[in-house]
Amino acid sequence: MEIIQLHPEIGAEIRGVSMADVANDDNAYRAVRAAFEEHSVLVFRNQPVEDKIQVGFSAKFGPLETAKVASLGEGTPFSILTNVDPVTRELVPPTHKEALRAKANQLWHTDSSFRETPALASVLSARTIPGVGGETEFVSQRASWNRLSASLRAKLSNCYAWHSYAHSRGKIDPGLASQREQNALPPACWRMRWRNPVNGRDALYIASHTGGIEGMEDKEALTLIDELMAISTAPGHSYEHVWRNGDFVMWDNRATMHRGRPWPMDKVRYMIRTTIAASDADGVSEMRPPHHPRKAA
Numbered sequence: 001m002e003i004i005q006l007h008p009e010i011g012a013e014i015r016g017v018s019m020a021d022v023a024n025d026d027n028a029y030r031a032v033r034a035a036f037e038e039h040s041v042l043v044f045r046n047q048p049v050e051d052k053i054q055v056g057f058s059a060k061f062g063p064l065e066t067a068k069v070a071s072l073g074e075g076t077p078f079s080i081l082t083n084v085d086p087v088t089r090e091l092v093p094p095t096h097k098e099a100l101r102a103k104a105n106q107l108w109h110t111d112s113s114f115r116e117t118p119a120l121a122s123v124l125s126a127r128t129i130p131g132v133g134g135e136t137e138f139v140s141q142r143a144s145w146n147r148l149s150a151s152l153r154a155k156l157s158n159c160y161a162w163h164s165y166a167h168s169r170g171k172i173d174p175g176l177a178s179q180r181e182q183n184a185l186p187p188a189c190w191r192m193r194w195r196n197p198v199n200g201r202d203a204l205y206i207a208s209h210t211g212g213i214e215g216m217e218d219k220e221a222l223t224l225i226d227e228l229m230a231i232s233t234a235p236g237h238s239y240e241h242v243w244r245n246g247d248f249v250m251w252d253n254r255a256t257m258h259r260g261r262p263w264p265m266d267k268v269r270y271m272i273r274t275t276i277a278a279s280d281a282d283g284v285s286e287m288r289p290p291h292h293p294r295k296a297a
Contacts, residue, residue: 001031005039007239010140010256012039019047019248023056033061036121037198040252041138041239047248049125051078051272054248058123058274062282065112065119065275068165069184072098079273081105081124083265091266097176102269104172105260107208108139108233110253111275113163114188114209118287119253120278126243128270133263137240141203141255144232145193148204156192156204160214160289161225163188167211189214191287194254203255204232205287214289232257254283 002015012035021028036042047053055077058064067073072080083099085092092099112119124136145153164187169176177185192213194205206228213221240261241249251258263269278284 001028001035003035003039006041006043009143009237009239010039010138011041011043011239011241013043013045019044019053019057023053023060029060036061036250036252037196040140040142040255041241042250043241044248044250045244046246047125049127049246049248054123054125054272054274057248058121058276062120062276062279065115065277068115068181070178070181073272077274079275081260081269081271081273083269091268094265099265100173100176101169102260104169104176104208106262107168107171108229108257108259109168109207109209110141110205110257111273112253112277113190113205113207114165114168114185116188117277118188118190118284119275120282121250121252121276122273123248123250123276124271124273126245126247127272128268129243129245130263130267130269132267133261134267134269135240135242135261136249136258137238137261138251138256138258139232139238141194141205141232141257142201143237144228145202145204147231147234148228153193153202157202159192159216160189161192161206161210161221162212162214163190163207163209164211165209168208171208187211189289191289194283194287196255197281197283201255204228205254206232207257254278 001017004013017028022032064077066075067079083092111122165185166177166182194203210225
């Protein structure tokens with residue numbers, strides 16, 4: 001296996017080992033898992049773009065989430081990200097829910113931080129790419145953590161933040177998160193520092209879903225969150241993946257943030273994501289508050 005580093009802080013391309021190899025061979029899996037723990041974002045090129053390969057590869061790393069309520073792919077392992085209406089097969093207008101969701105996905109975030117069980121990793125495949133735009137951009141939250149002052153790191157190590165699907169969607173449109181989605185996805189509270197149990201490296205755990213900090217007034221909390229987001233996403237610290245046919249990208253949701261980039265909405269973009277749920281072996285137990293916090297408003 002060959003590992004080609006893509007950015008000084010984050011990302012590597014994997015060559016010489018296919019996704020099917022990882023699904024079917026324990027030695028290949030262990031080598032790729034070690035690269036995942038080290039580089040946080042892995043790129044596989046020239047892969048057969050098939051559902052069974054994506055599921056087989058993803059399931060090697062842990063149990064798969066089911067796509068959330070009211071989403072394309074609901075109840076299956078596949079989250080479908082597209083600007084094509086699944087009924088009419090036509091491109092959606094700018095006010096359509098899927099177009100607004102695409103805008104929400106252009107906010108910096110980490111997947112499933114608003115769930116009762118957060119995500120270990122996501123695997124995204126390019127099924128139809130627009131030819132211009134639509135890149136996916138990543139930042140290392142380990143590097144972000146290390147750029148913080150020692151005193152702020154000490155403070156955040158014992159802070160817990162609220163993550164809400166409705167909060168991030170409300171930044172795009174107040175009605176984007178339906179009542180059904182809000183009922184199914186109540187806010188979740190997580191430590192703001194995620195320590196990788198394999199290598200002991202710390203990462204700042206925030207996202208566009210982060211709308212409050214336990215024990216802190218809302219105004220103070222939102223100001224701090226905005227400051228941390230600015231530090232995390234400062235120019236020069238991101239890897240931008242330009243999609244090609246046959247690409248799969250895997251990333252560590254514990255140690256990264258990402259965002260989709262805009263593309264001309266008269267061009268089809270069709271992507272499929274599988275998401276691997278985190279477990280105590282991935283550090284979840286240390287992320288939970290030591291007490292049951294108040295329910296966020």
